[in-house]
Amino acid sequence: MMRLLASLLALAAMLWAPGAQAHKASDSYLNLTVEGARIEGRWDIALRDLELAVGLDADGDGALTWDEVRARHGAIAAYALTHLKLSAGGADCPLQVTQQLVDSHTDGAYTVLMLQGACAAPVETLAVGYTLLAELDPQHRGLLALRHGAATSSGILGPDNPRPQLQLAEPAGWRQFLEYAKQGVWHIWIGVDHILFLLSLLLPAVLLYRDRQWVGREGFRSAGMDVLRVVTAFTLAHSLTLTLAALGVLALPSRLVESAIAASVIVAALNNLRPLYQRGRVLFAFGFGLLHGFGFASVLADLGLPQGALLLSLVGFNLGVELGQLAIVAVFLPLAWRLRKGLFYRRVVMLGGSVAIALVAAIWLAERSLDLQLAPWSRAFA
Known part of the structure; x- marks a missing residue:
């Protein structure tokens, strides 16, 4: 249990670290x-x-x-x-x-x-x-x-x-498929804004909001089904727009997409403080998931798609994103379930974590929408 608490505190420290980069690491x-x-x-x-x-x-x-x-x-x-x-x-x-x-x-x-x-x-x-x-x-x-x-x-x-x-x-088609699947796993794991959006939706999955307070669920099956619905909606949505954008069917300005992704993280996190759409979290996950798909597409554009195996590589990248996402869920859900009835989870992890996520995402939103670079080394040229 102490190792678990240390891991959670390390995660909180990472979220508060100055200069943390959204969407990808170095x-x-x-x-x-x-x-x-x-x-x-x-x-x-x-x-x-x-x-x-x-x-x-x-x-x-x-x-x-x-x-x-x-x-x-x-x-x-x-x-x-x-x-x-x-x-x-x-x-x-x-x-x-x-x-x-x-x-x-x-x-x-x-x-x-x-x-x-x-x-x-x-x-x-x-x-x-x-x-x-x-x-x-x-x-x-x-x-x-x-x-x-x-x-x-x-x-x-x-x-x-x-x-x-x-x-x-x-290379053979299957090798292209496996290579792009590996790329997909890597990019969901370094896509901090996507991960924080997903975690903001998952944090209340093991809780119920009653009488203006969060309480732990009694049945694991109901929590698991809630997670399944949210993750499925998010997956379907970003898979759709990732595919359409990668194939050149749809395109949105990068600044608009990245700003909207940051805004989605803020809204998802703040909703955990005082839920307004608890029953509509699935629709919320789907709606904002469409925007997150454009974010994944920008990463895929940097990698490029081989014309000789375009569809197979696209499917591989998408599958990799989903496998990386499921790995996060597989780690999160058992831990959250075990801690759900304690004050530490409800107040520190759920409420404190949601506030930290919202603040970090607010910095991203200011940087992206106003073309600011709040970290000195990444400011635009004077």
């Missing part, structure tokens, strides 16, 4: 195209990460300017190329940075490194050595999309997969 996006022995690419790295690695804010005022970033172009390129090594047939494929640009992702500003390189012979298997931020952030990952002709391969680069060997022949 990622970079590496897109490589191989034609024969020639390699071209684009590497998007967050400026907040480069500030930690090489220092960008020369005057220390917390606001990055274009001049400050441009003055560090040499250091940025040197640091990046030191942490990315390509090889084929046992020989290195030297890379160089031909241009540096700036782009915006949903979590802030990124530098864009345009890459060129060549191997000694036409590439059949490409080895990718990736150690970016390994000395600073063990949770950092690189999201790789490798294109060769009509085929696209993807992978997650990091400490647990620092040097993958990628075959350039078009």
Whole structure:
């Protein structure tokens, strides 16, 4: 029980930690195209990460300017190329940075490194050595999309997969399916705003609101059915819009989607303080789940979908998201059920946790809707 309490307190501390990022943890996006022995690419790295690695804010005022970033172009390129090594047939494929640009992702500003390189012979298997931020952030990952002709391969680069060997022949459909399923699991686990929305809906599942107070349910079956209804509604909704957006049928502005997702987290959390729609939580999960699907689609757009196995890869990613979601439910529900009748769960976890979630989501909403960057290292260029 003490370990359980410690875990819950650690979760609360994480929610209150300053500068916590919504939607995803520290990622970079590496897109490589191989034609024969020639390699071209684009590497998007967050400026907040480069500030930690090489220092960008020369005057220390917390606001990055274009001049400050441009003055560090040499250091940025040197640091990046030191942490990315390509090889084929046992020989290195030297890379160089031909241009540096700036782009915006949903979590802030990124530098864009345009890459060129060549191997000694036409590439059949490409080895990718990736150690970016390994000395600073063990949770950092690189999201790789490798294109060769009509085929696209993807992978997650990091400490647990620092040097993958990628075959350039078009991978079998089942391998594409499994790879995108793994990507889906990873992205629901790092999608903090999606997780907090889901937890806000699940927290009252083991309780009933009677006489203006929360009390523990008596039957596990009723709690399980409530969770099943909420999760199913959320799953159906975001699966629908994820599919439509990934196929290019529907599209919404990124800022609108991300702002609405933050607002959904606030509403779901505040409803736990004084329920207004307890019986309508299923419809609420479905309605806001439609918006969350667009959020997942933006992640999938960064990864890219292989045209030769588009539908299979899309299904794999969607299934991975659901498996990651079910893993969260499988951990949450037994713990919540065991604690449901104690004051700790009802007051600290349920009410205190909901307040913490709402406050964090309010910061996200301000950042996203007003184009603010409340964390100094991610402020827009002056």
